[in-house]
Amino acid sequence: MSIQPYTEDQADALQEVANIAMGQAGDSLARILDNFVTLSVPRIRQIEVKELADTVTAMVGEEDVSAVRQAFYNALRGEAIVIFTQSGADELAELLGYDCELDAAIEQELLLEVGNLLVGAILNGISDTLGTELGFSAPSLMAEHTPLRQVLAPDRLTWEQALLVEVNFSVEKHRFKSHLLMFMTEETIETLRHILDDFMDGL
Amino acid sequence: MAVPLTVVDDSKISRKMVIRALPPGWDVEITQAENGEEALAAYRAGKADVMFLDLTMPVMDGYEVLEQLQKESLNTFVVVISADIQPEAQERVKKLGAMAFIKKPVKTENIVAVLEEYGLL
Numbered sequence: 001m002s003i004q005p006y007t008e009d010q011a012d013a014l015q016e017v018a019n020i021a022m023g024q025a026g027d028s029l030a031r032i033l034d035n036f037v038t039l040s041v042p043r044i045r046q047i048e049v050k051e052l053a054d055t056v057t058a059m060v061g062e063e064d065v066s067a068v069r070q071a072f073y074n075a076l077r078g079e080a081i082v083i084f085t086q087s088g089a090d091e092l093a094e095l096l097g098y099d100c101e102l103d104a105a106i107e108q109e110l111l112l113e114v115g116n117l118l119v120g121a122i123l124n125g126i127s128d129t130l131g132t133e134l135g136f137s138a139p140s141l142m143a144e145h146t147p148l149r150q151v152l153a154p155d156r157l158t159w160e161q162a163l164l165v166e167v168n169f170s171v172e173k174h175r176f177k178s179h180l181l182m183f184m185t186e187e188t189i190e191t192l193r194h195i196l197d198d199f200m201d202g203l
Numbered sequence: 204m205a206v207p208l209t210v211v212d213d214s215k216i217s218r219k220m221v222i223r224a225l226p227p228g229w230d231v232e233i234t235q236a237e238n239g240e241e242a243l244a245a246y247r248a249g250k251a252d253v254m255f256l257d258l259t260m261p262v263m264d265g266y267e268v269l270e271q272l273q274k275e276s277l278n279t280f281v282v283v284i285s286a287d288i289q290p291e292a293q294e295r296v297k298k299l300g301a302m303a304f305i306k307k308p309v310k311t312e313n314i315v316a317v318l319e320e321y322g323l324l
Contacts, residue, residue: 013216019259020307023286036291041259129308203219 003161003189005046006196013196014165018042021125022167025180028121029114029169033095033176040168046189049162053152059166060085060148060179067142067151068115072123075132076192078162078184080123082115084177086145091176112139118169118180130199163189205232206323209251211242211268212284213260217307221255221284224309229324239263243271246279253280253323255305258287258296269299282317284309 006014019042030037047055066084071077084092092110093102102110116139127134143151163184170177184192208231212218218235225231234250236242238260245251258265265283272279283296286307293304303317318324 009216012214016214016217016220016307019214020286023288023307027288030289030291036289039287200216200219203216203223 003046003186006193009200010193010196011044013200014044014192015042017126017129017196017199018044018165018167020129021122022180024125025118025121025167026169028117032114032117033171035095035171035174038170038172040166043164043166045164045166047162047164049160052162052164052183053149055164056083056152056166056181057148059168063148064145065089065148065151066111066144066146068111068139069142070116070119070136070139072119072134072136072182074135075127075130075195076134076184076188078182078188080119080136081142081181081183082111082118083148083151083179083181084111084114087175088177091171091174095171095174095176108141108144111144112141114178115139118178122167122180122182130195132195159185161186161189163192205230206252207232207234207250208253208255209234209236209242209245210255211236211239211260211265212257213237214257217257220307221309224311224314226311226315226318226324229318237262239265239268239271242268246272246277251279253282255282255284256301258283258285258292265296266299269296269301273300280321280323282314 022039022042026037026039060083064086066089067081069079069081071079123134123136165182166179168179210218210221234245236245240263256265256268281301282303282305283301284305288306296304305313
């Protein structure tokens, strides 16, 4: 199934919605880390799922990562994945005020908590801006200290084409960095097209 | 007399959202700019007594516009409109001379509050 790319206006609207939602997620993160968070410009791509690992590796780098995933549903369906680079995961504990050696269970809990915070904030930002309903599942740990390519092996996603939205958050003066990826299903690409059109008609 | 207002944002949709949120009673003559260079050109053409300024833009971003305005002692009322709502981001732009900060998505009531605070409405 081949899906028509978004028009320039649809892409512009989606970029702006992602930007607003990312701002809210960044603010939530800044509050719990008690640090200024540098935000990226959202990157949006319509991709074949088999290119996924290459596309994301180009954005994140060839690294070992830990990852937390959550499914979202209702108006839009897909997966949200928060990727922590190794240094990002290590710095997280320090930024949150843990100064002792962490056991694995606590580290996992921190990853889940921060992943959930970012995903919740960004999904709420999107649903508030577009006036849609979005639900999401509890976070689950997808991988720890695993090469990124392995985390994103294509057999983990069952559809052929996906809309990918990537934003990233970093903390100046620390080596903290995390990437939030949203993958939306083929069906959602079309649903979102109509939602974006309605959103623009309302302006 | 209509106030010359320039709305600066690289996103057309975002400029539309800002313009739609302008208070109905505010008499303005609107100019749109897609980046910092166009914003400064609009200012020099007398079209920006008030400037609504986005921060993240190609060619010349909002921070550079604020720096340039300061460097040349240019006199325009700048309201930064940004999705980056962290308190520290707001402090940074105010240090660079912005008069006010409004978060995206822009709401009419937030614009009214700023304009009333400074007696512009």
